[in-house]
Amino acid sequence: MTDIGDDPTNKVSLAPGAVPGTEAPGLRDADTAPAAHHDDHHADVSGGWLRPAVFGAMDGLVTNIALIAGVGGGGVSPRSIVLTGVAGLVAGAISMGLGEYTSVRTQNEQVEHEVAKERRELERNPAAEARELAQMWIKRGLPPELAHQVATVVGRDIDQAVRVHAQEELGIDPHETASPWTAAFSSFLCFSAGALVPLMPYLLGASALWLALLAGAIGLFVAGALTARFTHRTWWASGLRQLVFGIAAAVITYGIGKVIGITVG
Known part of the structure; x- marks a missing residue:
């Protein structure tokens, strides 16, 4: 806090980053109000975990749903679908983690x-x-x-x-930069979790493609609904938005896989 002037009756208190002169008259002692002592009434928007976590989870879901739909549309065996999905999970998680670390570190x-x-x-x-x-x-x-x-x-x-x-x-606060390690681990873990969802039916013994796509669709809706907790959107609107994106990706890759499967076959 910074005090202006030598007169104790004429002080201007500045919070870090606040524009001076915007304090309302008669509120020179507002820093003693109860609300001023609560620093956690806002969500942490600079910790560096939310964006990579959401991005990783959605990317993992959409990527593996699209992969499974594509190879499934091509008519490959369930074993090949599992192999493709696991490879996509591992490669994608590593890529997301390294990418987030590098991008956040470079920004810092x-x-x-x-x-x-x-x-x-x-x-x-x-x-x-x-x-x-x-x-x-x-x-x-x-x-x-x-x-x-x-x-x-x-x-x-x-x-x-x-x-x-x-x-x-x-427009930055040099003391509130995101952690590259937090971003990397958030992205890696959430991508892995998201990519695992459409694989679960196959890993549990199922062999029908529609079960994997249904599991992926449910995962997309749930993940989208959970993100509404951090925004002003309703849970069902956020869930439907992610579901639509995932369905679009699955339809496109399924169609491409179908055409390639017929052509190659």
Whole structure:
């Protein structure tokens, strides 16, 4: 928190990343309100696990449903379908895990590079950087005098200044980057779980293609419905959306497999 001025009756409290001057009059002591002490009233949107988990689960489901539909449409044996599905599960899970790790690690390295550049600029010319920060706040409606005053005070702490400039100029918080390992493991595990669903009927002894596709369809709907917990969408709308995507992929690959099976046969 940053206090402006020497007069104890004229203080402006700034939460990290907040735009100064937006506090309502008479709320200088709002940080003592009960709600201010609860930091967990929002979901964690920067931990790096939700997006790769959802992506991995949906990709695993759709990929193996499509694979099983394609080779099943080609008329291969249940044993070949299982072999194809297991190969798709292993290859896809490894690919997803490595891909998520690399992409998140690269993104974090880019953030580190930009933050380091911002720190150098603040160290070389703090006055110019303070004016630049103040101008951004003025464009948002903050009174010029207050904007320059706050920007000057923020610049006195180089670490706080780097964080505020990164948030205002780059739209990022350098202290809240996603974990590449979390993303990788989330994607790997959820892809594996999703890809296993349409394989289960075969692994349990069934030999009918429609049972595998039905299991995959149920898995898609359930997975889609579960994602609604983190969004504003209704559970049935999210479930139907994923189900439609999966059906489209299965129909296309089944048709291609059917044509190739007839042609090759």
